[in-house]
Amino acid sequence: MRVALFLTCVNDTLYPDTGRAVVKLLTRLGVEVDFPMAQTCCGQAHYNTGYRHEAEPLARHFSEVFGEYEAIVTPSGSCGAMVRELYPRMGERARAEGRGDTLAATLAPVVPKTYELTEFLVDVLGVTDVGAYYPHKVTYHPTCHGLRGLGLGERPLRLLRAVKGLELAELPGAEECCGFGGTFALKNADVSAAMGTDKVRNAESTGAEVLCAADNSCLMHIGGTMTRLRTGMRPVHIAEILASTEEEPAV
Amino acid sequence: MSGTFVGMPAFPAAARDAVRDTTLRGNLRHATHTIRAKRANAVAELADWAELREAGKRIKDHTLRHLDHYLVRLEESVTAAGGTVHWAADADEANRIVTRLVKETGESEVVKVKSMATQEIGLNEALEEEGIRAYETDLAELIVQLGKDRPSHILVPAIHRNRGEIREIFAREMGEWGRPAPDGLTDTPAELAEAARLHLREKFLRAKVGISGANFMVAETGTLVVVESEGNGRMCLTLPETLISVVGIEKIVPTWQDLEVFLQTLPRSSTAERMNPYTSTWTGTTDGDGPRTFHLVLLDNGRTDTLADEVGRQALRCIRCSACLNVCPVYERAGGHAYGSVYPGPIGAILSPQLRGIGSEIDASLPYASSLCGACYEVCPVAIDIPEVLVHLRERVVEGGQVTRAGNKVVLQPAKGHAAERAAMRAARWAFTRPGVLRAGQRLASRTRRVHPRTLPGPGRAWSGTRDLPPVPAEPFRDWWQRTRNGKGGAR
Numbered sequence: 055m056r057v058a059l060f061l062t063c064v065n066d067t068l069y070p071d072t073g074r075a076v077v078k079l080l081t082r083l084g085v086e087v088d089f090p091m092a093q094t095c096c097g098q099a100h101y102n103t104g105y106r107h108e109a110e111p112l113a114r115h116f117s118e119v120f121g122e123y124e125a126i127v128t129p130s131g132s133c134g135a136m137v138r139e140l141y142p143r144m145g146e147r148a149r150a151e152g153r154g155d156t157l158a159a160t161l162a163p164v165v166p167k168t169y170e171l172t173e174f175l176v177d178v179l180g181v182t183d184v185g186a187y188y189p190h191k192v193t194y195h196p197t198c199h200g201l202r203g204l205g206l207g208e209r210p211l212r213l214l215r216a217v218k219g220l221e222l223a224e225l226p227g228a229e230e231c232c233g234f235g236g237t238f239a240l241k242n243a244d245v246s247a248a249m250g251t252d253k254v255r256n257a258e259s260t261g262a263e264v265l266c267a268a269d270n271s272c273l274m275h276i277g278g279t280m281t282r283l284r285t286g287m288r289p290v291h292i293a294e295i296l297a298s299t300e301e302e303p304a305v
Numbered sequence: 306m307s308g309t310f311v312g313m314p315a316f317p318a319a320a321r322d323a324v325r326d327t328t329l330r331g332n333l334r335h336a337t338h339t340i341r342a343k344r345a346n347a348v349a350e351l352a353d354w355a356e357l358r359e360a361g362k363r364i365k366d367h368t369l370r371h372l373d374h375y376l377v378r379l380e381e382s383v384t385a386a387g388g389t390v391h392w393a394a395d396a397d398e399a400n401r402i403v404t405r406l407v408k409e410t411g412e413s414e415v416v417k418v419k420s421m422a423t424q425e426i427g428l429n430e431a432l433e434e435e436g437i438r439a440y441e442t443d444l445a446e447l448i449v450q451l452g453k454d455r456p457s458h459i460l461v462p463a464i465h466r467n468r469g470e471i472r473e474i475f476a477r478e479m480g481e482w483g484r485p486a487p488d489g490l491t492d493t494p495a496e497l498a499e500a501a502r503l504h505l506r507e508k509f510l511r512a513k514v515g516i517s518g519a520n521f522m523v524a525e526t527g528t529l530v531v532v533e534s535e536g537n538g539r540m541c542l543t544l545p546e547t548l549i550s551v552v553g554i555e556k557i558v559p560t561w562q563d564l565e566v567f568l569q570t571l572p573r574s575s576t577a578e579r580m581n582p583y584t585s586t587w588t589g590t591t592d593g594d595g596p597r598t599f600h601l602v603l604l605d606n607g608r609t610d611t612l613a614d615e616v617g618r619q620a621l622r623c624i625r626c627s628a629c630l631n632v633c634p635v636y637e638r639a640g641g642h643a644y645g646s647v648y649p650g651p652i653g654a655i656l657s658p659q660l661r662g663i664g665s666e667i668d669a670s671l672p673y674a675s676s677l678c679g680a681c682y683e684v685c686p687v688a689i690d691i692p693e694v695l696v697h698l699r700e701r702v703v704e705g706g707q708v709t710r711a712g713n714k715v716v717l718q719p720a721k722g723h724a725a726e727r728a729a730m731r732a733a734r735w736a737f738t739r740p741g742v743l744r745a746g747q748r749l750a751s752r753t754r755r756v757h758p759r760t761l762p763g764p765g766r767a768w769s770g771t772r773d774l775p776p777v778p779a780e781p782f783r784d785w786w787q788r789t790r791n792g793k794g795g796a797r
Contacts, residue, residue: 061782063737067747068775070782077786089786094737100730102677104699108734115738143693150615198678231634235676242674243767244321248330248638249676250772278772 056086058123060116060168062133062270063095069270075297075304076129076171082297083179087127092119098136103237106144110157113141117164125178126168129293131200131269134170139203141165170200171293172268176209182216187300189219192290193262195253195276197269198231210268210292217295223260227252234275250279258285268292313645315670320639329465329640336464337631343577344628344684350579357570362688364563365622369612375524375557376603382527386589388599393551394711395606396426402602403428403516403549404435410547412513414438417446418541419531420518421625422551422604424456424647425660428516439516440482440508442537444501451478457641457649459627460575465640468492479504505537515545515596519552520624521567522601525560528588529601532571532581539585548587548596553604555612555621567624570686574626607660613709616697620655622687629681629691635674644671651681655694662710663702669720672698703727725764747781754779 057080061073073089080087097112116137120126128134142165145158175181194214200206214222233239233249253276257265265280267273270291277289290304298304313319323329348354368375380390393399403423407415415432417423417439429439429450441450448463449456452474456462463471472492479486479500484507486500517538521530529550531538542548558564572581590599612618630636630650641649645667646657654671663669672695681691701708703726705717719727736742750757754777760769768774780788 063743066782067750068777070778070780070785073782074785089783089790091783091787092740094740094743095733097734097737100734102696102699103726103730104672104696104701104703105727105730105734106696106700107704108730111734111738198676198680202679202683229680231676231678231680233634233676235678238673238676240764240767242317242320242635243770244317244324245635245638246676247771248324249634274775275772278768278774281773282771 055084055124056088057125057127057174058120059087059089060093060096060120060126060128060133061089062128062130064274065129065270068274069291072129072270072291072293075291075293076127078302079184079293079297080127082299083175083181083184085179088123090119090123096133096136098133098140099236101136101140101144106147110144110148113144114157114160117160120168121163123167125174126164127171127174128168129171129268129291130271131170131197131204131206132271134168134173135199135203137168138165170204170206170268172206172210172213173204175213175296182212184213184216184296186217186296186298187219187303188217188295188298189303190264191221191223191260191262192264192266192295193223193225193257193260194228194292195225195232195257195265195267195272196228197267197272200268201229206268213296214266214292217298218300220295223262225260225265226256232272232276234272236271239275246275247279250275251283254279254283254285254287257287262287264288264290264295266290266292266295313665313667315666316639316643316645316674317670319643319645319667320635320674323640323643324638326640328467330638332465332467333637333640336461337637340577340631344574344631347573347577347579351569351573357566358686358688360566361570361624361686362622364558364566365687366619368557368559368563369555369618369621372554372557372612375559376554378524378559379522379527379557380603382524383589383599383601384527386527387591388527388589388601391600391602393602393604393606399426399551399602399604399606400428400431403551404432404437406547406549406600407432407437407514408435410514412437412547414440414512415514415516416440416442416508416512416541416545417516418442418518418538419520419533420516420551421459421647422518422553423516425553426551426604426606428551440505440512442505442508442541443533444498444535444537447501447505448474451475451482455642456647458630459625459648459650459652460630461627465642468494468497471497475500483507505540509537509540509544512541512545514547514549515541517541517548517550519550519556520571521564522552522557523559523561523564524557526588528561528586530564531583531585532568533583533585534576534581536583539583542585542587543595545596547598547600549600549602551602551604553606554608571624571626574624574628574684574686607662609712610709611656611659614659617655617659617694619689620652620659620694622689623652623656624687625652626686628684628686632680632684633675634678634680635676639674644674651675651691651695652689655689655691655698658698658701662708663698663717663720669702669722672696672702744781744783748784750777751779751781751784
């Protein structure tokens with residue numbers, strides 16, 4: 055099977071390790087990975103801040119870049135939810151504004167083919183044990199768009215439970231937002247920081263070394279709070295845990 | 306809305322103080338987390354919750370779609386049952402009508418129960434100006450009124466107060482308003498409740514005029530419904546000679562059968578009870594029982610304008626259960642007052658900017674008072690997609706566009722203060738539709754990584770004030786891909 059990796063602009067620029075981990079993991083599972091070089095950004099920051107009209111060209115660009123692939127895999131719950139949940143809505147709004155079906159028709163092909171990484175592993179490849187080895191105590195934070203937007207449910211936990219050497223600690227208040235929320239972190243910095251602090255304190259209470267999630271944007275906010283609070287915990291993307299093996303363990 | 310909220314600062318400024326108020330944070334966390342867990346249990350008991358939610362949504366949508374028809378039907382039924390219906394287009398008109406009706410009775414005091422609509426229009430202040438004193442009789446409303454405070458929660462307006470604070474307020478203020486609190490009042494719930502009971506009993510037995518709101522209005526019979534926990538509402542509804550109910554036009558349901566859905570979903574969503582202790586219904590007037598005179602003031606105050614917006618109108622489905630407040634992580638930290646309205650929390654963040662417009666600083670900031678985590682949508686018993694409406698209203702703030710105000714279509718200009726952000730969004734869109742530009746930017750960031758500042762300038766300071774920045778990697782992913790894959794695959 056050949057899939058396109060939609061790494062997202064944030065991962066590409068700031069978290070290339072996550073991208074390398076996805077490639078390593080999927081290749082190990084027999085999937086041929088392609089990285090379309092023309093990919094940029096799904097437009098979520100624009101859309102969610104109220105700039106729907108600025109997001110439209112980005113959505114169109116996404117569809118042009120990824121439209122021909124059989125499946126599109128992304129290690130980001132929120133960017134995945136943007137394509138799956140909000141692209142159809144953008145099409146509907148354009149129609150309601152009397153601009154016809156063009157946008158909806160352009161965006162439609164990528165919507166059902168876009169999968170968040172854990173969803174792709176469990177639902178499409180049908181695996182929960184990916185042969186990973188990660189000898190650390192880990193707690194898992196289900197990010198909001200993965201949890202409620204895509205409905206990832208137990209999938210990430212099932213994958214983590216099958217990782218050799220990994221001790222999974224339950225995170226108190228797991229389903230509460232970490233306070234990132236894109237531009238929310240800047241526009242309502244005080245509330246965002248208070249939410250982040252509570253998330254980090256809850257994570258600390260588990261005694262885990264690592265907080266893991268399926269979205270680097272949330273991890274950037276949580277991790278930045280962790281180092282500022284001098285907790286000694288680390289944020290790690292789930293792809294890096296699942297890619298780790300006994301032969302090539304992740305640090 | 307209420308004059309008490311006029312001149313509120315924008316949400317981030319108001320929330321900043323709340324975030325630092327440790328008593329408030331503690332009170333709110335305790336209250337919301339307790340009710341959150343109880344609600345989840347109460348909902349899980351019903352096997353058909355999803356169907357009830359869908360039914361509630363459909364009934365409300367149907368009613369809103371044919372609101373004109375059902376309102377006329379309601380007026381006919383109320384009139385036939387011996388009541389009088391008044392129509393109020395806005396807050397001023399509603400206040401004028403109620404003030405006139407009270408004056409016609411010759412009374413100078415009224416008892417009030419269960420009415421967010423009267424708080425929305427600032428009725429108490431309007432009555433005060435005409436020399437009429439209004440006494441709140443819901444326990445929490447009483448605490449708010451005695452404390453010269455503002456409500457901060459839909460269901461528990463005094464949620465921001467703890468027992469110690471309530472004891473202080475009762476001991477200090479009750480004497481000013483009527484029967485004083487007993488000497489040596491402690492902060493045990495039973496003693497506080499008894500003090501309120503004695504204080505209020507005096508008012509119930511004396512008042513000749515009652516003012517209420519309503520949770521629902523049944524069009525087919527002209528019946529109004531109040532759902533409450535204390536029984537104070539029933540006293541207000543039955544003891545006075547004149548009853549004036551002020552109700553938003555969206556509170557209508559076509560039939561009693563429709564009511565059945567909401568009498569299941571409302572108590573479970575709000576107080577996490579299978580059924581609320583008191584459900585009072587009244588239909589016009591009846592000889593020898595209850596008020597001799599009944600007036601219904603139907604309040605628009607921005608509702609018809611909201612109905613004209615195809616995305617935003619779903620906010621009018623709201624049955625004021627407050628489940629969205631209790632799960633909202635932003636409400637939990639910012640407190641209800643930061644929302645600058647009698648409707649706080651996620652529902653307030655979409656309702657206020659629609660009812661009042663986005664002209665004020667607070668109203669233009671409310672659509673951003675959310676991380677879009679979606680917990681509010683998940684618990685809403687009438688499935689209001691609050692995140693969807695928030696994003697829709699953000700678009701109105703930054704891009705302007707056509708809206709309906711006072712029945713007229715007007716074109717809004719973008720709100721002030723977003724010029725730099727708009728320029729940044731446009732620049733980002735420009736770069737993101739040109740992969741080469743993105744790549745050049747990434748390489749520049751990578752090459753200059755050693756000299757990146759630890760704190761950000763301008764708006765970015767909001768980030769680096771409390772969070773460390775991630776280091777920029779030496780090589781973006783796409784460069785690694787091209788280097789290791791030798792350009793193989795992904796040539797597009």
